[in-house]
């Protein structure tokens with residue numbers, strides 16, 4: 001079947017319409033391509049197809065600086081020009097606000113502000129995660145493929161911090177060498193690198209139990225001289241993120257980054273924005289929306305290790321910060337100590353159960369992809385805050401939550417600014433400013 005791709009999904013597929021007007025999600029198609037595609041799933045409302053041949057390539061197709069771009073899962077939009085990627089991100093936000101949020105096209109047009117981005121479209125990631133994979137009897141490290149079952153072994157990743165471009169190869173070589181003397185039971189390997197501080201950390205995720213600590217530490221130190229090597233012991237197998245402990249194998253035991261001039265110490269299991277420079281844009285957007293005053297009280301829900309907490313604490317009288325994940329709570333306490341700030345109440349626990357009673361003048365929420373629970377929206381609506389900044393990594397759940405805020409009646413959105421924190425992928429952040 002011949003199809004012309006007219007837009008991109010919030011995913012790696014392109015979207016086309018068949019002769020009857022039904023949507024077809026086309027794997028391997030980019031916006032502007034005319035392709036010959038084979039239907040692999042025929043549904044009532046939409047079908048799925050895979051590209052067999054690109055008949056007329058999109059004028060927005062570009063040559064990615066990576067030979068693995070079509071098979072590696074790291075850069076699903078890597079063959080699309082940056083302008084086309086950014087237009088597709090704005091379009092995805094617009095479409096979610098209208099379809100899911102129920103906003104009219106005039107309202108959406110007024111809400112969406114120009115997309116913000118940092119300079120680097122490649123070499124921006126401060127973190128990479130590699131998965132062990134046996135190839136010809138040898139242990140290799142690779143990236144998850146476009147096909148999630150595949151592991152793609154790459155010598156380097158052009159998305160990863162350009163100052164440490166050789167890190168992937170060195171760590172993979174060291175791990176391959178170590179695995180020759182026994183099974184390390186590795187689940188994954190994380191590397192964090194900072195252009196600002198020069199810090200490099202290698203984190204080895206394994207189950208609990210015996211581990212050749214001294215040998216691993218010696219070989220990795222010789223291979224790459226990281227500032228920190230840690231072993232993260234996972235609780236429930238390969239896919240789980242729950243950790244039973246972090247062992248310091250060598251060096252500092254955490255990774256060090258500077259973010260908006262603040263010094264951040266991040267432990268291996270904690271969340272930290274992967275694009276440091278673009279994360280500074282998020283901080284600017286949040287502070288510009290809230291403009292906290294020195295006498296005001298702020299609340300930071302889903303605060304992590306303090307990306308927004310510290311800038312809020314610098315500008316306001318007091319901050320109540322809530323975070324559920326133990327390692328991130330400990331990182332935040334340490335980061336506040338480094339910053340010399342004592343005007344933050346760090347609350348470890350669920351944002352709904354531990355919702356601060358005191359109320360706030362300004363409020364930040366930065367939940368995971370699933371967005372806000374309805375109970376969180378009800379509590380926020382009663383917080384008395386004059387302004388809210390909702391930082392979202394998923395336009396669909398953002399749109400759903402904005403509709404709930406509007407329905408509740410206390411707050412309404414006045415701007416939604418898309419930010420391209422993840423060039424070469426469909427992922428994006430949006431900072432939405434709501435006011436009373």
Ligand SMILES: C[S@@+](CC[C@H](N)C(=O)[O-])C[C@H]1O[C@@H](n2cnc3c(N)ncnc32)[C@H](O)[C@@H]1O
Pocket residue numbers: 271272273301302303304305306307308322323324325328349350351352366367368369393
């Ligand atoms: C998208 S991250 C944002 C972190 C931080 N604002 C930042 O920019 O670095 C979401 C954070 O919410 C935390 N989290 C997840 N569920 C939570 C919950 N129910 N209550 C409080 N925090 C939660 C996660 O551990 C994570 O640190």
